[in-house]
């Protein structure tokens with residue numbers, strides 16, 4: 001018996017129904033905002049993530065599934081979606097199509113972290129990227145789209161926190177101030193932070209162990225006038241879009257490429273795995289990866305965690321509407337045709353095994369959750385008909401000619 005790998009899981013019904021519902025809500029909302037789907041590979045050159053996400057980030061330094069393939073190539077399973085989208089944008093000149101470069105993706109991400117509830121080694125993200133628009137309206141649109149998506153999916157009780165990390169200029173001066181602060185406290189830092197503060201001081205503020213404490217005490221980043229204006233414009237537009245949010249000046253996010261607006265959506269319902277979605281602006285990334293100067297903003301949402309939030313909420317019933325039962329072989333062929341006709345008419349239908357006894361088939365019909373059983377017994381077989389038996393409520397059993405069955409059932413179910 002071979003089991004699945006630790007941290008990798010099967011998503012079974014009804015949880016898989018939740019995934020599908022979330023994805024359907026996402027596709028609908030993306031359509032309203034002019035986002036189109038980009039399907040990028042799950043494997044990329046390792047250096048793509050090292051260069052974009054950053055070599056001092058947790059997901060690249062500690063959590064990446066990277067390996068050398070048979071041809072000696074350094075490969076990695078994508079730990080996040082943005083680098084692949086940016087690579088595709090550059091590789092296919094997607095800024096030159098004359099249409100907005102607004103893209104969404106839905107797919108697996110891989111991170112070798114300690115598995116626990118809401119934290120897996122393969123998990124699903126839905127993400128959105130808008131490349132090429134520097135204006136605060138793009139920030140406000142991106143964040144409000146995320147909030148609408150969560151609402152559409154049926155998620156309640158989330159809070160949005162935002163902050164601005166400034167541009168590279170604001171960051172350059174802050175880096176020195178923060179570094180001085182961290183050096184003073186170097187012996188109180190965890191091992192990995194001590195090792196990386198010189199290379200990336202901001203990362204210490206996002207550290208899972210020391211981050212909250214340091215962020216509370218550390219000097220705050222001062223925004224240049226242009227960044228301050230961008231941040232206040234973003235907030236004005238968010239308010240205009242009816243999005244509730246809180247400014248959290250300690251929010252820094254763990255990735256290297258963020259500039260200006262960063263944000264996180266949290267819930268109180270998931271214990272320590274409380275981050276539902278997160279994102280931010282990355283004005284310098286496309287250029288630094290060899291593309292044109294193209295400011296951008298995006299986010300990623302954890303579908304596994306959203307599914308946890310929706311579990312236990314009333315879900316649409318996706319049991320078959322009809323269950324077909326037949327007495328032995330010849331009737332079985334008619335029953336099979338009947339199911340074909342029902343489905344062609346848009347009525348879901350299921351069966352068990354026509355060679356079993358009628359009684360046993362009826363037991364399966366009862367368990368299936370179907371509204372009615374369509375029975376082709378010996379009598380019905382002779383007259384080319386089926387009997388319609390209500391399974392969920394009282395109702396008269398009726399015999400209907402087989403050719404009329406789909407339209408009769410349709411009326412019955414709608415009525």
Ligand code: ATP
Nearest residue numbers: 111118119120123275276277278300301302304305
């Ligand atoms: P966390 O703080 O929980 O580790 P993160 O900051 O690493 O989250 P991001 O890189 O921002 O997460 O990814 C966006 C979203 O993807 C998260 O808000 C979360 O919902 C989801 N996510 C991240 N890592 C995992 C994981 N290992 N398993 C399931 N979902 C995850």
Ligand code: MG
Nearest residue numbers: 058059111113
């Ligand atoms: Mg993480």
